Each structure stands twice: as C-alpha cells, then as structure tokens.
Amino acid sequence: MPADQRPIAIALMGPTASGKTALALEWAERFGGEIVSVDSALVYRRLDIGSAKPTPAERARVPHHVLDLREPWQPYSAADFAADARRAVEDIVARGRLPILAGGTGLYFHALLHGLSPMPQADADMRAQLEQEARERGWNVLHAELAAIDPQAAARVHATDAQRIQRALEVYRLSGRTISDWRSEAASTPPLPVRVLKLVLAPADRTELHRRIELRFDQMLQQGFMDEVRALRATPELRDHPAPLDLPALRAVGYRQAWEHLDGGTTAAEFRDRGVHATRQLAKRQLTWLRGELDAQWFDPALQREELEAARALFMDGVTGRTKR
Known part of the structure; x- marks a missing residue:
C-alpha cells in the first residue's frame, strides 16, 4: 500500500x-505552525477574558484562525465552523505550514474532522417557537420531551444545555426524524484532506484539573471578567x-453565572462557586466525549511530556505510534 502523502495536522x-493553549503556542513556534481554534466561545467578539481567548501578545507570536467571527447576538453553527476552519487549514497547508487544531468543543472537532450529516437547516420560526416554549415551561421540561422521543440524544445533552435541546427538537419537529437518526447517516461533507494526529491533554489526577480550573477562574476575575x-x-x-x-454566546460557562449574579441572583461568593462548578461540569462532559475518540492518544501534559514529544516526533517523521488509552 502506498504511503499516505496528505499533509499533516495536529x-x-x-x-x-x-x-492546550500553551502547548499549541510552543509547538507552533517550534515547527512553523499556525493555530486553528476549535472553541465555540472564541468565535464571538467581546468574549475575551471569560473565554480565555488568546491575548494580543499571543496572537502576535503565532497566527491564529477562527477567532472573533461573530457578535454575541449573531448565530454561528457547527457547519459554519467546519467551513471556516476548513478554509483556514487549507490556507495554512498551502503556505507550507503546520495546522495545529486546539480546543475543547467536541461538536466542532467532529464537524471538521468527520463532516456533518445532511439534517435540516436551522429554521428561525421554529427556534423562536421553542424559545417561547422554554420561557413558559423551562428547558428542563423540553429536555424531558426530548428524552421521550430520542433517549440517545437526551443522554448526551444536559438538561440546562438550551442550545442542543433546541436543535434536537427543531430537527425532530421539522423532519419527523430524531437527530440521532440523522447522525447515523453518512456525513454530507468530505473529511478534512490532512492526516491528523489526535492528542488529548488530560491530567491523570482529576483533583489537579479541578485545581487548575479554580485557579484560572480566579485569574479571570482578577483580569476584569x-x-x-x-x-x-x-x-x-x-x-x-x-x-x-438563551443566546449560545452567553451560555458559555462563566458568562451565564456572571450575568445572573449581576441580575442580583447570587452573592459574589455564590457566583464564584457556581462558575467554578459549571466549569468542572464542562470539563467532565468534554472528557466523556473525548473517550469516544478511539484513535486519540492520551497524555498527562505535566507528567508525560517526553512521551508527548515522542508521539509528535513519530507522527511528523511519518511513523504511526501506538495508541495509548
């Protein structure tokens, strides 16, 4: 079998x-790379501190892509992301540089690397109807409705995840088919035309991850969040x-809790605790999704730096490493 001659990406x-951000910056500088953000919060302008968006200094060090594409009140879908990121990757490759895809939004990674199934497009009237129902009945009630028609989708979606509850019900009401049914079909777009090394950075000790989350949340508060x-x-x-x-941008962790605090719903201490807890829950959901990426290699970035570098070197030298689980 001939060797795979497609360009590479990490x-x-x-x-x-x-x-992820620190390693992406380091490797981009070392290996002539450019960073493609795979983060659903970073596509929005004005969401800088709370989204941990790369700073102007970091962007000056390394070119970044798929940032600041929409205002917080404007729509942006996984399909939009896949198209924008694909163009960015193709442009980076055309310049002879290394695309480094960095982020934690599983749906965006899936859309870019595997394509999206040909399900119904967004419908403004249906979305408005669902938002009105949510205001009257609550997203938890709509989540229960989703569980009745599509248990598989409901199991993947938290009862407070309005964006995904809305999308799943929208697809069902428009087509009469569940979103899980649609997703079982072949993707409508071709896969990304690069060989991709998937590396998962995850501290083996979850208490360390929780400590990092708490530290970063406090740093964001100090920076003027x-x-x-x-x-x-x-x-x-x-x-x-x-x-x-109800806007996707403001459902990002931290922003919702801060908004509710400024509405008078919580004390400063309660807001801080709720923000940290919501971020931990996000990390838990991200880890659950990542375990389904069977071709990814997992490393503790603090304890397995040599192994991480070896996996990168093997890939960039054209050798396939053994998957670590």
Whole structure:
C-alpha cells in the first residue's frame, strides 16, 4: 500500500484548563505552525477574558484562525465552523505550514474532522417557537420531551444545555426524524484532506484539573471578567434582547453565572462557586466525549511530556505510534 502523502495536522484536544493553549503556542513556534481554534466561545467578539481567548501578545507570536467571527447576538453553527476552519487549514497547508487544531468543543472537532450529516437547516420560526416554549415551561421540561422521543440524544445533552435541546427538537419537529437518526447517516461533507494526529491533554489526577480550573477562574476575575460582562450587558443588542441567556454566546460557562449574579441572583461568593462548578461540569462532559475518540492518544501534559514529544516526533517523521488509552 502506498504511503499516505496528505499533509499533516495536529489536534490538541482536552478539557478546559488542561494546557492546550500553551502547548499549541510552543509547538507552533517550534515547527512553523499556525493555530486553528476549535472553541465555540472564541468565535464571538467581546468574549475575551471569560473565554480565555488568546491575548494580543499571543496572537502576535503565532497566527491564529477562527477567532472573533461573530457578535454575541449573531448565530454561528457547527457547519459554519467546519467551513471556516476548513478554509483556514487549507490556507495554512498551502503556505507550507503546520495546522495545529486546539480546543475543547467536541461538536466542532467532529464537524471538521468527520463532516456533518445532511439534517435540516436551522429554521428561525421554529427556534423562536421553542424559545417561547422554554420561557413558559423551562428547558428542563423540553429536555424531558426530548428524552421521550430520542433517549440517545437526551443522554448526551444536559438538561440546562438550551442550545442542543433546541436543535434536537427543531430537527425532530421539522423532519419527523430524531437527530440521532440523522447522525447515523453518512456525513454530507468530505473529511478534512490532512492526516491528523489526535492528542488529548488530560491530567491523570482529576483533583489537579479541578485545581487548575479554580485557579484560572480566579485569574479571570482578577483580569476584569466582571467588567467585561458589564460591558456586554450595556450593548444595545443584548440590553434589549428579550432572553439574552438563551443566546449560545452567553451560555458559555462563566458568562451565564456572571450575568445572573449581576441580575442580583447570587452573592459574589455564590457566583464564584457556581462558575467554578459549571466549569468542572464542562470539563467532565468534554472528557466523556473525548473517550469516544478511539484513535486519540492520551497524555498527562505535566507528567508525560517526553512521551508527548515522542508521539509528535513519530507522527511528523511519518511513523504511526501506538495508541495509548
């Protein structure tokens, strides 16, 4: 069998606060790479501190792609991401550089690496109807409705994940078929035309990950996260929005909790605890998704740096390493 001659890319995957950004920057500088963000919060302008968006200094060090593409009140889908990221990867490869895909949004990775199934497109009227139902009945009730028609999808979606509950019910109501049924079909777009090394960065000790999450949340507060949220609330498009917390951008962890705190719903201490807890829950969901990526290699970035470097070197030299689970 002839050798695979496709260009290469590296995917640095992992839960939030696992060290993906720092390693992506380091490897991009060392190996002539450019970073493609795979993070659903980083596509939005004005969400900088709370999303841990790369700083201007970091962007000056290494070119970054798929950042700041939408305002927080504007829609952006996994299909939009797949198209934008694919163009970025193709452009990077055309310049003879190394694409480094870095982030923790599983749906975005799946859309980019495997394509999306040909399910119904978003329908503004149906979404408005579902949002109205949620205001009247609650997203937990709609989640129960989803569980009745599509238990498989409901098991993957948290009862407070309004965006995915809405999408699953939207698909079912428009087509009469569950989103799980649609996803079982072959993807409508070809896979990304590169060979991808999937590396998962995940501390073996979950208490260490929790410590890193707590530290980063406190650092964001020190950097002015609350002022960032106050500025968002003062934006006319968000100030006048009937249900701003239903917007995907503001459902990002930290932002929802900060918004509710500024509405007077929690004390400062309660807000901080809720923000840390929500981030830990996000990390748990990310790890659950990553365990389904059977061709990914897992490393503790603090304890297995030599092994991590060896896996990268083997791949970049054209040798396939043994998968570690």
